[in-house]
Amino acid sequence: MRTLRRIQWPLVVWLIVVWVLLWGKVTAGNVLTGLAVGVVLCLAFPLPPLELELRLHPVGLARFAARFVADLTVAGLRTVAQILGPGPLPCAVLAVPLRSRGDLMLTATAVAVSAVPGSAVVELQRSTSTLFVHVMSSRADAASLEQARDEVRRLERLVVRAFGTRAEIAELAGRPGTDPS
Structure with a gap:
């Protein structure tokens, strides 16, 4: 039994x-x-029990879907322009510390980041919630690299607001116990 x-x-x-x-x-x-x-x-081959704490927030999901489609379009066009344009292709691997700690939110963020053309998740350090992201950039200066980090963090916020629990959303916003959506 x-x-x-x-x-x-x-x-x-x-x-x-x-x-x-x-x-x-x-x-x-x-x-x-x-x-x-x-x-x-x-x-x-027993697996640890799967604790799926996925919540769907319709408004957050709509925001995520709209922004994700826009990101796919813009990044696809930017990537094509960079590949077909003259000169070398500036690339970098960035460490992006994330605010969410849950496995599901980390995975969903990594998948969303990897789906956008011109970026790929190289590694995810679960212990520190850090994504290592390979990005193609139009410029290799500090400002454009920080902009790439901000785009990953923005995508994380959208993912958490679309699929996260109330606690994860509140933790992301830095306001324990409140729901910023």
């Missing part, structure tokens, strides 16, 4: 879906075999 409690059933269901997709047919045999494989994998 204790063994059954260690199994993460949502993960088993996902593994069943993947198993059936790999076989290409939905049959009782494929589903049962997928169930057996999923249970064995969960028992053989």
Whole structure:
């Protein structure tokens, strides 16, 4: 009985879906075999419990989506201009300390930053909540590099206000217990 409690059933269901997709047919045999494989994998390779504290804030989500689409467009055009333009391509790797500490917010921020053309997350240091971001810049001066850091921090604020808990939003704003949205 204790063994059954260690199994993460949502993960088993996902593994069943993947198993059936790999076989290409939905049959009782494929589903049962997928169930057996999923249970064995969960028992053989136990994962820590997933604490998903995701909240959807419609206004924050709309702001994030609008700004993200704008960022994608502008950064794509800027990247094309830099690649096709004359001269060397100035690049840098920046350390950007983030304010959010939650794994989900760090991951979502890293994914959003990497999706924008001209930037890529090289490393995420979980212990210090620091993103190391490779950026292409039109200039390699201190002001443009600080602007790139500010863009990452702005994207972090938008991500947290779109998906974070009230505590994460308040922590980001520096006002414990309040919701800045």
